[in-house]
Amino acid sequence: MELNDVILGFLDWKQMTGYELKGLFEKMDFLPWSGNNNQIYKSLIELEKEGLVEKEVVQQESYPAQKRYRATEAGSKRLNAAVKTLPEETSIRNDFLLHLMWSNILAKDELLSLIAAYQSKVETLLAMSREKTRRKPVLPERTEREAYIFGMILQNEADMLQNELNFLVKLRNGLSNK
Amino acid sequence: MELNDVILGFLDWKQMTGYELKGLFEKMDFLPWSGNNNQIYKSLIELEKEGLVEKEVVQQESYPAQKRYRATEAGSKRLNAAVKTLPEETSIRNDFLLHLMWSNILAKDELLSLIAAYQSKVETLLAMSREKTRRKPVLPERTEREAYIFGMILQNEADMLQNELNFLVKLRNGLSNK
DNA sequence: TTAACCATGTAAAAAGTTACATGATTGT
DNA sequence: ACAATCATGTAACTTTTTACATGGTTAA
Numbered sequence: 001m002e003l004n005d006v007i008l009g010f011l012d013w014k015q016m017t018g019y020e021l022k023g024l025f026e027k028m029d030f031l032p033w034s035g036n037n038n039q040i041y042k043s044l045i046e047l048e049k050e051g052l053v054e055k056e057v058v059q060q061e062s063y064p065a066q067k068r069y070r071a072t073e074a075g076s077k078r079l080n081a082a083v084k085t086l087p088e089e090t091s092i093r094n095d096f097l098l099h100l101m102w103s104n105i106l107a108k109d110e111l112l113s114l115i116a117a118y119q120s121k122v123e124t125l126l127a128m129s130r131e132k133t134r135r136k137p138v139l140p141e142r143t144e145r146e147a148y149i150f151g152m153i154l155q156n157e158a159d160m161l162q163n164e165l166n167f168l169v170k171l172r173n174g175l176s177n178k
Numbered sequence: 179m180e181l182n183d184v185i186l187g188f189l190d191w192k193q194m195t196g197y198e199l200k201g202l203f204e205k206m207d208f209l210p211w212s213g214n215n216n217q218i219y220k221s222l223i224e225l226e227k228e229g230l231v232e233k234e235v236v237q238q239e240s241y242p243a244q245k246r247y248r249a250t251e252a253g254s255k256r257l258n259a260a261v262k263t264l265p266e267e268t269s270i271r272n273d274f275l276l277h278l279m280w281s282n283i284l285a286k287d288e289l290l291s292l293i294a295a296y297q298s299k300v301e302t303l304l305a306m307s308r309e310k311t312r313r314k315p316v317l318p319e320r321t322e323r324e325a326y327i328f329g330m331i332l333q334n335e336a337d338m339l340q341n342e343l344n345f346l347v348k349l350r351n352g353l354s355n356k
Numbered sequence: 357t358t359a360a361c362c363a364t365g366t367a368a369a370a371a372g373t374t375a376c377a378t379g380a381t382t383g384t
Numbered sequence: 385a386c387a388a389t390c391a392t393g394t395a396a397c398t399t400t401t402t403a404c405a406t407g408g409t410t411a412a
Contacts (some may be wrong), residue, residue, distance in 0.1 A: 001276040003371090019391050026225050030275050036374070038280035041393055062381065064391045076283070083280050084288070086294050088273035088302060092338060095266035097331050098179040100185035102261050104324040105254070110262065118265050125267060144354040146282040154273050154351055160270060163341040171330055178323040181399095197363050214402070219365055240409060243361045 003033050004043050004052075005082040011053050012071040012079055013140045018044050019066075025136045029129075046067055052078055055164055100171075112175070119168045126161040133158065181211050182221050182230075183260040188232050190249040190257055191318045196222055197244075205315050207307075208335055222247055230256055265312045278349075290353070304339040311336065 010021055018041045024042070025031050033039065044067075047053040052075035058066045071079065096118050103111050133154045141147035196219045203209050203218070211217065218230045219220055222245075225231040230253035237243045249257065274296050292295050319325035 001273055006279070012280070012283075018393090019389095019392075022363075022391095030270075030272060032313055037372090038374095038393070039372080045393095046285065060391090062390090064379085065233050070394070079280060080283050081275050081297050083284060084292065085277075086299065087292075088276050088282065090270060090338075090342060091270045092208075092268060092270050094208060094268045094334070095179055096268065097334060098184055098344055099261050099263075099265050100331060101184070102190070102257060102326055104318065104325065105179075106261060107325075114262065114265075121264065121267065125268050142282055143352070145286075148352060148356055149281065152290055152345075152352065153278060156272070156275060156345055159341060159345055160268075160338075163337060164268060167330075167334055167337055172270065174326055174330065175323070178326055183371090195363075196365090197361095200363095211400075215400090216365070238362090240376070242406095242408080353405080 001082050001085075001087075004047055005041065005079060006031065006033075007040065007043055007047065008052060008071055008075050008079045008082075012076050013142075015056070015068050015070040017066045017068055020068065024137070027132075029132075030153060047075070051075075053146050108175075112172070115168060115172060115175075122161055122164050122168065126158060126165065129158045129161055179260050179263075179265075181217065182212075182225055183257060184209065185225065186230060186249055186253050186257045186260075187219055190245050190254050191320070193234070193246050193248040195244045195246055203317070205310075207310075208331060226252070226286065229253075286353075286356075290350070293350060293353075295345060297343065300339055300342050300346065302345065304336060307336045307339055 007021060010016065010024060011071065017111050021044075022037055025033060025037055044055075048055060048069070049157065052072060053069045054072050056068045056070075058068055060066065088116060099114065099118075103114065134152075139147075139150040141150065185199060188194065188202065199222075200215060203211060203215055223234075226233060226247070230250060231247045233249050234248075236246055236248045238244065247271065276279050277292065277296075281292065284292065314328075314332060317325075317328040319328065
């Protein structure tokens with residue numbers, strides 16, 4: 001699933017502008033293409049050219065005109081096909097492991113404080129993740145099943161972080177006598 | 179830690195060629211810059227220009243000449259500094275979650291078979307990961323501590339996959355009555 | 357004879373991030 | 385006054401992946 005497919009999913013859920021999409025991408029950390037993501041505007045133009053979305057221009061008094069997009073029939077079909085493909089394997093980029101890899105040049109106390117520093121970073125991220133799950137954003141909840149699924153997706157991030165913490169604890173314990 | 183720093187780590191461990199480095203990057207899945215990675219040659223030239231590595235050209239009868247690199251004093255220093263920086267947060271790219279996100283358009287049996295298909299993929303990856311850990315490649319084991327650390331790094335991949343499997347099982351259980 | 361290995365590199369394309377650019381409005 | 389929000393886009397840059405390019409050797 002690439003960026004365009006995910007956008008298609010949102011626009012199949014409800015009509016919205018590029019600006020609103022940007023906000024959603026920012027909030028949902030499990031989506032790649034985060035940060036200051038203006039490729040969305042380019043994608044929308046592309047999707048429209050392919051006939052997968054259609055737009056409606058809404059003039060406003062005080063703000064610039066909105067371009068409100070929604071998925072077309074063809075867009076829904078394309079989304080359906082994309083969802084059914086076999087998901088790619090999860091790719092993880094763990095910078096901590098790269099540090100650990102060459103940590104032999106560190107003294108023991110330096111190594112332990114590196115681990116401690118990273119661990120507290122992960123703990124902070126976990127707390128933030130839980131907080132975000134608690135006051136969850138507006139999510140598609142068209143059915144009970146969908147509501148459950150989005151709950152699980154939000155949960156997943158915390159699971160991963162907890163797993164990382166477990167690893168760090170194991171690591172420290174193993175290091176204590178070395 | 180960027181590509182050049184990781185290369186520096188290898189060359190601080192022992193002298194080797196770009197070709198050998200390529201092989202190691204391919205084997206170690208926790209390293210980004212995998213696959214057919216020829217940027218290594220460019221990096222080596224760059225590192226040499228910066229005086230962080232030095233090369234020795236070894237002529238061979240039947241094969242092309244080898245350029246054997248090793249880290250310089252300055253290279254070791256740079257590596258040391260890089261290792262001490264606070265590691266970046268782990269970034270995960272989970273394509274399965276993107277599928278799940280818009281799986282509302284699937285019938286229940288379609289959803290379950292999507293999950294099953296992905297699960298068996300993860301199971302295969304886990305088996306492969308364990309197999310790789312069993313007959314581990316030549317790793318730096320300059321000290322007992324380093325040997326332990328590389329063991330843990332290899333372990334980490336399996337941990338992550340197992341965690342993903344646990345998530346999938348939880349998901350299926352939760353879906354059974356929806 | 358075909359694939360894998362040894363050994364080096366260049367080039368192009370794709371994907372992703374960051375910065376630039378504009379400009380009114382609303383809340384602290 | 386300053387930051388954040390609303391709203392759209394372009395441009396440049398960095399990173400990563402894929403393909404091209406060469407050419408001998410060794411093992412199944």
